[in-house]
Amino acid sequence: MNFLTLSTLSLSLFILPVSAQTVQFNIEGIQHDKGKLYIQLFKGENNFKKGEAHNVAIVNAKKGKLTVTFNDVEPGDYAIRYFHDENSNRDFDNNMFGMPIEGYGFSNNAPVNFGPPSYQQMTFMVSDVAVINSSTVNY
């Protein structure tokens, strides 16, 4: 390892705590305690479209409201989507037409209105302050 690389690495380690932030995501309107919630954090629209999550949280369902926190999130644009795996089959269940039959939602509480919200409706920026975002479950 040469000096330049070492310096860069040291610099990164030094900067990371300053620039990376926490993203607190509040999920409201959870109907019951059964099952788990799967929450995916995506970095950028391309990753969202590809379904490649930057981070994932899996938490036990809790009636009413719960909060998950993603730590050390680097600056950039992000989006969150989640679903309530009500029957604990580790899958987001749909009916025969492909319509969701379990609870789900998106960051910014982006509305599902005759179709899913766009990435632009659910995206939020992470910069130099902590982020707090919320959503109510669509059942």
Add this chain to the structure above:
Amino acid sequence: MQRREALKSMLGLSVAAAACNPFPALANLASANEDIMAQFATSFDKAALSNPSLIGLKSMSGDIPWQNLTIEGKLPKALRGNFYRNGPAVHQRNGQRYTHLFEGDGMIQHFNFADTGIQHRAKFVKTNKYTQEQAADKFLFSGPNSKLPGSLPVNKTDIINAANTNIIPVNGELWALWEAGSATAIDTSSLDAKGLVNLGENTRYSNSLKGLAFSAHPKIEADRTIWNFGSTVTGDIVLYHLNNRGITQKVNLLKTNYRGGMLHDFLITQNNILIILPSLDRDKTDERLFSAIRFNKSLPMKVLVIDKNTLTLTREYQVDAGFAFHFGNAWEDTDGTIRFDASLYPNCENLHHMSDLMRGKTSNATPANTVLFTLYKNGSAHKQTIAGISEFPRVYDHLTGLQNNLLVTLSSVKSDVWSDSVRVVNVNNGKQDTFVYGEDFLVEEHVIVDNSHQEGNGYLVGTALHVPSKRTCVNIFKIGHVSDGPICRAWLPYTLPLGFHGNFMAV
């Protein structure tokens, strides 16, 4: 992606909301910045001042308790039971009006025929949508065709389920039907809504049928076995076989390329299900469900023949371009020749006429005729037209899927708003037994009531709105003597909104 597409297309809506209006009369309304629902309300209210026939398209403010009706003539002793009808009864709230007749909240009209006479009551189906909007005293949700500024999110079709099209008896309860979503279970005693029917509950299908479209025209065989379909604008058609207790036995999904956006009724024979795909396309740039539908005269109607045992497609026919909301009956010969009738339109003007009516405009939409189709085993088809305007066809219940000789339809001699006549047609020789209520009446679906299982026996029962007196009446005809007029008529003291379909449950 498939999930997103399904969600996007469930009501036939595009996320792109470009306004494109082919109807010159509506051209000035199509602006994203205008509240078209408010314009429809203003236009209708103004037109209603000078056109009394529009009275049947006004809204009801609430439920109606039991009351005895004034009877003319004599109620037949053999006619005892309950006549239920369903139809949209809230078209307008707080200065905004739906842009299509199919969108209003369903209200159940209940007529009880007893030794003591005829009683009537009415109750709105207390759907989630109705309950919220009634409390708010304004519309909260967009409808399939009406875009409400500031609408609450519609994340599934059942959010705006209006339960407004038909009502059928199933295993001791009633199901109020709306073709884009679930059936709503109704308590027969109270008429209270019990909730949405999950067709897969307690079956191997579990929740996979939850929220699926279940059409408003199930076919119920003599043994009460139920067949139905549901469709999406992306061409997915689900087929249902339910037993006589309403328990799902078998379901299958057909992937078709039909994108017409309107598939209202279907047929069964003894061995097959017939799905008739009309000659319709949709303007993909128009986000409204009904107003985006276009007739395509170069597109033949398709008849999909589906085996009842497997719910799979076995044959397909093409017939001349046309459009039908309703079919009366189908049956097949021993050699496999299939016959069915349709109230067939040469275009889809009537579909848009029902949008025009909502802003108070009557138009001369081309009416339907009864057309008898024959589909031969060799793939050829033949059709024969019966004279006279035809809609709301019905046959004897016990002949559903079997050979029928008689067909009941509404008809129209003069009215350009609604039907003004009822008739019984002999499909073998074309003979018609017709009663013309006259221009003063707006005539609704008439149903056959018969316990003998013999064509030609029994009664016709149906409602009509008398415009000059602003009263609805229920009428009883003796089948075989329809042209003599009703043998009994019971008057309500008020107007009922024009409705769609219903059924008589004899006791």
